[in-house]
Amino acid sequence: MKKRKKEVVTVVGLGYVGLPLAVLAAERGYRVFGVARNKRNINMLNRGVNTLKDDPSLDKAIAKKLIKATTSYEPIRKSDIVIVCVPTPIDEFYNPDLTPVISASKGIVRNLKKGQLVIIESTINPGVCEEVVLPILESTGKKVGKDFELAHCPERIDPGNVKWNVRNIPRCVGSVTKKGAVRAAKFYRSILSAEVRVMKSIKEAEATKIIENTFRDINIAYVNELAKSFDVLGIDVYDVIQGAATKPFAFMPHYPSVGVGGHCIAVDPYYLIERARKAGFDHKFLKLAREINNSMPSYTVEKLQSALNELGLPIKGTKIGILGLSYKANVGDMRESPSRKVIALLKDLGAKIEVFDPYFPEFSTTKSLQVCLQNSQAIILATNHREFLNLNPKELKKHKVKVVIDGKNAWNKEAIQNQGIVYKGIGR
Numbered sequence: 001m002k003k004r005k006k007e008v009v010t011v012v013g014l015g016y017v018g019l020p021l022a023v024l025a026a027e028r029g030y031r032v033f034g035v036a037r038n039k040r041n042i043n044m045l046n047r048g049v050n051t052l053k054d055d056p057s058l059d060k061a062i063a064k065k066l067i068k069a070t071t072s073y074e075p076i077r078k079s080d081i082v083i084v085c086v087p088t089p090i091d092e093f094y095n096p097d098l099t100p101v102i103s104a105s106k107g108i109v110r111n112l113k114k115g116q117l118v119i120i121e122s123t124i125n126p127g128v129c130e131e132v133v134l135p136i137l138e139s140t141g142k143k144v145g146k147d148f149e150l151a152h153c154p155e156r157i158d159p160g161n162v163k164w165n166v167r168n169i170p171r172c173v174g175s176v177t178k179k180g181a182v183r184a185a186k187f188y189r190s191i192l193s194a195e196v197r198v199m200k201s202i203k204e205a206e207a208t209k210i211i212e213n214t215f216r217d218i219n220i221a222y223v224n225e226l227a228k229s230f231d232v233l234g235i236d237v238y239d240v241i242q243g244a245a246t247k248p249f250a251f252m253p254h255y256p257s258v259g260v261g262g263h264c265i266a267v268d269p270y271y272l273i274e275r276a277r278k279a280g281f282d283h284k285f286l287k288l289a290r291e292i293n294n295s296m297p298s299y300t301v302e303k304l305q306s307a308l309n310e311l312g313l314p315i316k317g318t319k320i321g322i323l324g325l326s327y328k329a330n331v332g333d334m335r336e337s338p339s340r341k342v343i344a345l346l347k348d349l350g351a352k353i354e355v356f357d358p359y360f361p362e363f364s365t366t367k368s369l370q371v372c373l374q375n376s377q378a379i380i381l382a383t384n385h386r387e388f389l390n391l392n393p394k395e396l397k398k399h400k401v402k403v404v405i406d407g408k409n410a411w412n413k414e415a416i417q418n419q420g421i422v423y424k425g426i427g428r
């Protein structure tokens, strides 16, 4: 651990983004407080227990009780830097929900200290800092640039990624004032082993994150559309993408699947779409990408129906096993997970559902993968957890599984077909 620094940091929001950041700042010598809502998690952290099961790299630092967690915003009174890492979800109509950012800003303004640097890390559309956060922070008469600074540094963390993490992912920062940008960049340079790029404005910093995630959403929508087209043409899209990926420049492989989930890619484009709409611009391309990606769970169910048809099986009453609830492999996070949509659709169609996810025993209907296979006539692979990837196709045959829908194109098509099982991937 580095020599103790004088500055005190409070991180508001201790989830996938806030907790690794708080740990890193503490390891780099800052005195760190954490503010969050869930009392159980706060008690665990203060007892030295890591609340992020997916990230055991935090275990040691949390066991040393380097972070003092609380539900109260009071530690902000003695902090030099406050970093906001609260959720930015959408509602059921896909409208951005800034309630957590607003309530965190209100919590900060009640405790704002002269000279404080407030940094928003939550993903937001261009304009949120100046149009939503700043008016709250200035509501008591204090002025940005004089009494406090406001900066934005979007987080790019990718839970489960072993190569790129909170320590080594480069960052972009922007601020309302030049002085604020210099201070924010200095802070991030003191904790990161990566480039910190200072953007010309806070809006530019906000926009970087949105375009990164929208870029992914659009590219995934493109291959999801290709999957549907190639299913009709009888071409294996997965093989084709692998072939195209041999081009060493100007092609970046993305892969089709059962759908796009998670707190970021399935959510962030709506923040830009909505803000641009209010300003009079219609993001047709981004809306179409969202529409295509949102259609993939029902497309997966259609593929199941057509596979069952080949065997003369109705969907109603047939036993379907869903493997995976997480939105992505090897993490216990099911926000916006496509498998939940698949399950809802299948229930509506009268299928009998079994679910197994080793990360969610409490939401699984069976205790093990084996029992799930045993109880299923058809399987949908919805998450490519490592526990599922190792499955030997002979196990499927042993349990009399007749149909496999590989929602992640992660299994060996030929090996499954060789067992006499109907295999369908997404675009293959």
Ligand SMILES: NC(=O)c1ccc[n+]([C@@H]2O[C@H](COP(=O)([O-])OP(=O)(O)OC[C@H]3O[C@@H](n4cnc5c(N)ncnc54)[C@H](O)[C@@H]3O)[C@@H](O)[C@H]2O)c1
Pocket: 012, 013, 014, 015, 016, 017, 018, 035, 036, 037, 038, 085, 086, 087, 088, 099, 100, 101, 103, 104, 107, 121, 122, 123, 124, 155, 156, 157, 158, 159, 263, 264
């Ligand atoms: N999860 C990711 O992979 C990821 C990656 C990059 C950016 N982001 C962005 O970072 C932000 C946080 O995401 P996350 O995944 O860490 O969320 P999370 O749900 O894992 O954690 C949110 C934390 O905020 C706390 N919280 C909620 N409302 C609060 C409030 N009003 N006051 C204080 N604490 C509050 C919760 O108790 C929790 O500790 C979001 O804007 C998200 O889009 C997430």
